[in-house]
Amino acid sequence: MPSLNSPRRFVYASLAATIFIVYGSLYPFAFHGGSPVAAVRTLFLSDHMRDQPFSGLIANIGLYVPLSLFCVAAQNDARPAWRQVLWATGLGTVLCVGIEISQFFDTGRVTTLTDVYANVAGTLFGALLALPLTRWLDRPGDMNSPARQTAALLLLSFLACRLFPYVPTIDLHAYWRAIKPVVIHPSVHGFDVVSYAVTWTVVAALLRDLAGRRRSRWLLVAVMLAMLSAKILITHNRLSLSELVALPVAVAAWLVLSTRQRAWAGGVLAVLLGLVIVGDRLLPFDWQPIGHAFGWLPFFSILHGSMAANTQALADKVFLYSSLVWLITVAGPRHAVAGALVAAGLFATSVLETHLPGRSAEITDAVIALGAATVLGWLAVSPGTGQTAAGARIKPVRDTPPAAE
Template identity: 70%
Template structure:
């Protein structure tokens, strides 16, 4: 078994994924008395598939993908692949059955068997994805394997928030609606251009860690129109003229930035990304003397309101905060200090948001940063990463 594919790590990750599913499915944990037989009857006799929006179906699929992925990775490599996938799918099926039954006793929750199907599909998809992914993570490559793993993970989170809700459409009217803001009502905003530009440069930096700096300079130019074209054919998406204007600026900016040493480029890009996050959280800065309540319950606002908007917002935050921690570490800060700095900054801006109208001031953003940092730290502390660092030190000693 490969060092990075240690079952113990993925067992813990499987429990964490299950805990997240339980938290998101049963919140706010307001239960009432009822009959277990009535719960079973409701589960198997009720269906609301026609009332379920595409965003809800997709969210139910995506929610269970990590569980399937981690359950397969937690098993012994000696077992046949189909058994690993079937076991992970069985675990996901059992969990979603228990969740649906429990939701019958939870106020404001709906018990329906049609929710089980996308949950099982998500578990199966994660399990199938885990087989090639864990083999790729465990194979022997160059010294920078941990950097490649981190880059691949962050690029996936980038695509997750840029291409939500992932459902393509063949409706030509939908394509026109996606292009309409650019053609009929074109408008640009300086902060939006700066924000899109910095985010695309971060994506280019991640590509550099994945494929090399030289390749990233032309690959990012190919990825940009591909992502924008994908947005056009995905339902409920709209293009922004500000993002289109930002693309050539980002391409030129990365070409200049990639000529700098890695640590200097990371420090500069970390500062720019921090300014983007700060502006996104605090602008427009309309201070009001009376403060609203601070939310100490993690993910409170994400679990309320529009499922589609909240899912995309969560994916956006995961990418931005994870990338910030990664860039601070690239800039030379110790990992724990980068984590503390990012989480403290987000917590401070959340406190400031209590004085800004229309903001959800809560602890969620700091918690997301801590969770993202834990994943990045886990990759960096893997046996493969430690072995890579030892080989690098031996090489430097030999050269000296």
């Protein structure tokens, strides 16, 4: 079977990551005059490490991880590993230094060497991570399957959105604060229970593509227990009684759905997840006759306000919209059709949000859906075979049914 690590595909992904970094770093593009010498001097004399919030540090590291990961994957495997890492890290370093100097001329932006440290660290981490990851994905065997690689990617995005800010703590008071909402002020909300249950059932479907139908049942329980433990150990996280109630519901739902054909189960989950996304965006439906403006500038709201909250919100959107696109393709349609359907639905709900108080109505969600469909489409097509994650048969893992069943 031909390699799934097509260099051209990762070149495009690297360009997309670069565009995203430039956009997010230089917005709102309100440039003014100034001296290049002063910009360079400001960069090397400004170190705001003590003033940098931890969430901002994590965001600056994570921002450059995809770029270097894609850059390493795009290179010729014949190159020595140290050259691949050096080339990707050097590219990321040049980019972040150039952006920091450019921010000197951008109103509302701050030029600081602290961001360079974090960006270079993220670039190096992504490059080192790419070495074993690309070889693992390219080896002949079970993981050299579009369906399994797609499932692995979506599961990683699930962990990214649920475990933010990824920092464990040894403070016993923090552990108590994490479980306090369940013990002191327990409350269950119906929509939250449904939302959590559907999300966990989607995770179970991903686990089936990754490890097989039977294994997915006990793996789902193992991942649930691990996730609850991690949320207690990670700072600033809180447990929810609604989520605890949803866990056995999700297990029961998956015991039923796992016995059905993959396409049928994918279609059911696509409908349920779509309804959850619509409900989350529109409820409570407090319609106002006079609406507010629609935002046509992508990622406008994400680039404003709390960096921690916005980073987690973005990660959550990426997982939900990507999963919905994937479930629709499992049910039958191609990635382009699935992306268009999800983007159209998100655009329609965004328009409705212009008449709902406290909502940010903008084009961002539709753009994320289209981007997710593009990435999953790239990953799904196996060069030389034309197979896709929706149509390929999963290579033999005991008790794993064909992915197209």
